Amino acid sequence: MRVAIIGGGIAGLATAALLAADGHSVALFEKKNEVGGRAGSLTIDGFRFDTGPSWYLMPETFDHFFSLFGSSAEEELDLEVLDPAYRVFSEQDSGATVLDIARDAEANIATFEAVEPGAGAELREYLASSKESYDLALKHFLYTSFTNPANLLSKDVLTRLNKLFPLLTQSLETFVGRRFTDNRLRQILGYPAVFLGSSPDLTPSLYHLMSALDLTGGVMYPQGGFVTLISAVERRALEAGATITTGATVTEILTERGRRARATGIVWRDADGVEHRHEADIVVGAGDLHHLETTILPKELRTYPQRYWDRRTPSPGAVLVLLGVKGELPQMPHHSLFFTRDWHENFAAIREGRMPSPASAYVCKPSATDPSVAPEGHENLFILIPVPAAPAIGKGGPDGTGDSSVERIADEVIGQMAEWADIPDLADRIVVRHTIGPGDFAEDLFAWRGGMLGPAHTLRQSAMFRGTNQSRRVEGLYYAGSSTIPGIGLPMCLISAELVAKRLRGDTSSAPLASLG
Known part of the structure; x- marks a missing residue:
């Protein structure tokens, strides 16, 4: 199929790479003069600054993405x-x-113990719980669009419901506060909420899983810099056959009205203000979902109109x-x-x-x-x-x-x-x-x-409660990036691209893709 992708951040580039490798004809359009989106770069007087993400976490997700192309993060990055x-x-x-x-986790356990007697043992248990939650999320909650309820009825999930329910219904702040007294230790364990676009008192304690990454x-x-990661993903997209047009501001999603509206392409404006039409069978919005839904999509075809955003919490x-x-x-x-x-x-x-x-x-x-x-x-x-x-x-x-x-x-x-x-x-x-x-x-x-970052990871904006990655009003319109599932951050955006590829394949499993093409 002919695919038009709006936005050249990591989610758009990864979507272009995956769909092109799956045999689709892919064209990506990016408003800025360079790709990267939030993961931008700026050079001034010999200094080169990353202007966005700077923490490389969840290495499994990067390894998996590059493995689909016969490579690895180790080969692509230093x-x-x-x-x-x-x-x-x-x-x-x-x-x-x-x-x-x-x-080293043991060194961190010793640090906690030195600050607060008993905190070392508490941290050991905390990290064991965070690792269990992280593994469960990778296996059941991240690589899924939540379209198949059977995925949530697996033995793994059902046997852990007694643990999952309190992790979803109490805040990270409460979860940490019951285990540690020293304010500094509480802040270390609560601050990952900020990287999720939220605060510890609003973030579900399930996200204590983040500590399985930065403390171990x-x-x-x-x-x-992170521009090398962007370049590696861009390179995969180009090698798979995708085309990338920068300096291209998408101003409209074209639709055809019938019994149900269907996406037929986009209108984009170049740097000189000249408008162009690009026909497509599939349109993927990989930029800001609020902008896409409330600005470049007709009002009557919006899955997420302004009233939806008025009730949501931003990062x-x-x-x-x-x-x-x-x-x-x-x-x-x-x-x-x-x-x-x-x-x-x-x-x-x-x-x-x-x-x-x-x-x-x-x-x-x-x-x-x-x-x-x-x-x-x-x-x-x-x-x-x-x-x-x-x-x-x-x-x-x-x-x-x-x-x-x-x-x-x-x-x-x-x-x-x-x-x-x-x-x-x-x-x-x-x-x-x-x-x-x-x-x-x-x-x-x-x-x-x-x-x-995007919509904050509060309970009502996480997992299956986060925005879906497919329009309910327009056939052939999909979403990727931090505004939709699974959420905020470079690894999540990579996964969101894979979820679009799985949607087009009709794959409703909770497992990552095994291969491309």
């Missing part, structure tokens, strides 16, 4: 395991305390701060987390539309691992500050020229980092500065409410 996996700076009355999370040696980095927005810094910064490893003491107020501010102050932040220093991302004698810093999902907060820009709210919180967090990590001259050593705000996410990525 992966390095990080140790420490990350460092945690926690706000205290007298500055900040520091804890390192190692690649699962944090890796691809040398050259937070983000202010990104990209810094080139002169000299070394040994105080910070590849990944660092800066936690405010009262992060309930931090999350409350974001939900209520207020800019948090002080703000928790995540900092990536890829130059700790990859010499290609910064000139010799310099460091590369990527700072992510969760803020409300609100384009009105504004856009960023070079050298402090972004909107005032964006630059103000960037300055504040740079100051916090300098104080907590004991780098008093940090601001004076900055030689490159570029900010990105929620307004940029909304304009560049059509992101719903300027969010950085």
Whole structure:
């Protein structure tokens, strides 16, 4: 069949690769001048910044994807395991305390025990539970579109219902709080909720499965940055026969009306404003689902009209701060987390539309691992500050020229980092500065409410309760990416592409594809 894919992020590229390898005629259209979507890249004065994902987790999903093409993640990427996996700076009355999370689970158990007597044994049990939940999710809940109820009636699932039910009905915050007292330990185990676009008090405790990844040696980095992962997936798409057109903004999904509407192609506009039509039997929306459904699809054919989104919870927005810094910064490893003491107020501010102050932040220093991302004698810093999902907060820009709210919180967090990590001259050593705000996410990525990730992983927006990957109103219209099942993150987006391929095959199993073609 003729397939048109809207969006050249990892989900769109992976969908193009899988469907082209399955024998379809695939054409992908990307609004920006380069592919990658949220996993973008920016080069300034010799510094190369990843502007999106920076944690390589769930390695099984990448290995599986590349294995379908007769390759592996090891062959495609130069992966390095990080140790420490990350460092945690926690706000205290007298500055900040520091804890390192190692690649070795036993070392992390010892760290927890040193902080809180008895916490080591609790963490051992916690990690065993998280591993069991992770394995169950991979086997039954991630590689399925939930169209076959029999998949949920397997012995594996039924015998664990007594464990699954409380994991779905209590929050991650409650689950962690019943086991650990120290605020720092609670934050380490609760923070994965932010990478799921949510907060610990709104995220189901089933997602404690994330700790089976970052606390047990699962944090890796691809040398050259995440752009190398995007390039590898793009290469697979092109080699399979897909075509990719960049600078192509899709403005309409064409349909044919009969007893039921059917997708017949798309209309796209090039950089000169000239409109083109592309006929197709299948259309896959691999970009922001809110934009697709509420902007480029006729109102009467929307599975997810605006009233649906009005009842949904977005992920937070983000202010990104990209810094080139002169000299070394040994105080910070590849990944660092800066936690405010009262992060309930931090999350409350974001939900209520207020800019948090002080703000928790995540900092990536890829130059700790990859010499290609910064000139010799310099460091590369990527700072992510969760803020409300609100384009009105504004856009960023070079050298402090972004909107005032964006630059103000960037300055504040740079100051916090300098104080907590004991780098008093940090601001004076900055030689490159570029900010990105929620307004940029909304304009560049059509992101719903300027969010950085997609719909948050709350209970009613997870697993079978998340948006389906096939239109209920238009035959031949499918969805991939973080807006739909299985959810947020690079591994999930890879799986979402595979779910589209399985849909077209009529495969209703919960197992990954065994082969292509």
